[in-house]
Amino acid sequence: MAIKKQQIRTALTHVMHPQGDKDLVTLNMIEDLVVQDKFITFTIDLPEKNPKLENTLKEKCREAIHKFVDKDAVLDITTAVNISKFNKQENGKAAFPGQGHRQKKQQKRDEPEEVFPGVDNIIAVASGKGGVGKSTVAVNLACGLARTGAKVGLLDTDIYGPSIPTMFDSHERPNITAHKKLIPLKKHGVHFLSMGLLVDPDQAMIWRGPMVTSAVKQFMQEVEWGELDYMVLDLPPGTGDVQLTIVQTVPLTGAVVVSTPQTVALDDARKGVAMFKKVNVPVLGIVENMAYFVPPDMPDKKYHIFGKHGARELAKRIGTNFLGEIPLEQSVRESGDSGKPIVMEEDLKSKSAQAFVELSNNVIQQLAIRNKEQAATEKIDIKIKP
């Protein structure tokens, strides 16, 4: 049965503030409650920063919801410092247990749980437009990186159009650890998860933006990713609020932007690059997918059906690296549909398999340059309002 917001509020009335005799709901500390299926997110507002108390309260809230509502509920609890709210109560007197003179002047949002704590490099694969081969590139890049012996993760954040379950031919539901964390699946040497494994895309279609971003946040935080050299994120297509929020929630090491050579796709790719620059995420470069067509019976022929070198020239124009061109080959589509990405081809015979190996090497190289020259990307914590 679907979980109701009121059930959650009632459960939280069982959580008492450790320094008083009132519960969190009575103290008006719970904000931004969103419930969708088994995903529950809310914020605990506090009058001042207190990491120890925050952890205790989060743990107690978790326990109460698992005990009184649903033992399988997946929670994303954030804490936030909200001085003005508590100052307004009871004529500005310290209405809050433990609240005293140590008030800070400015309202400050608190750091949420760390995203991907054991991951060295987080790479977002993005495109302005859908259907340009973003997932194909993400999947082959992840497998290409794993081919080098690296530990690699792949997260499909495209809730409305998840394609990784098909591209990996894996549809089983992930297991959950004793600590209620999801365990990623593993195939072709890549640890992966997709929203498509947990949420029915038809149902997700009606989700509003904030619901999508909070579900994606859970996917990053409530998963046992372990220690990884690379994490590849397949972002949803476009440069709207959802993409922007994901990009700002994760301390991305860099972004790979996928485009086809057509003008319409290039315009959107330019917007994609601009989005990352706006939020100070280094753009590792642009990949040109479907750069030219290779007929299966004439593997040495090249037909530039969508135009020639469009993405390469765009990269040059906007001062971004060009990471490589992937041919349009029937085998790429077939391998995507059959669950074995083309870069896993044993003999690397096809042009596209070779192109993906080259792409992976270029990404490794650009990451090395980026990590040498620039500091880690700062994450901006955005408050998600329901």
Ligand SMILES: Nc1ncnc2c1ncn2[C@@H]1O[C@H](COP(=O)(O)OP(=O)(O)O)[C@@H](O)[C@H]1O
């Ligand atoms: N280089 C390519 N050659 C042949 N087919 C491709 C190529 N790139 C992508 N495709 C096919 O095009 C379709 C859309 O690709 P996909 O990666 O799902 O795009 P996106 O994630 O951008 O929506 C898929 O069927 C995929 O197999």
Ligand SMILES: [Mg+2]
């Ligand atoms: Mg896709």
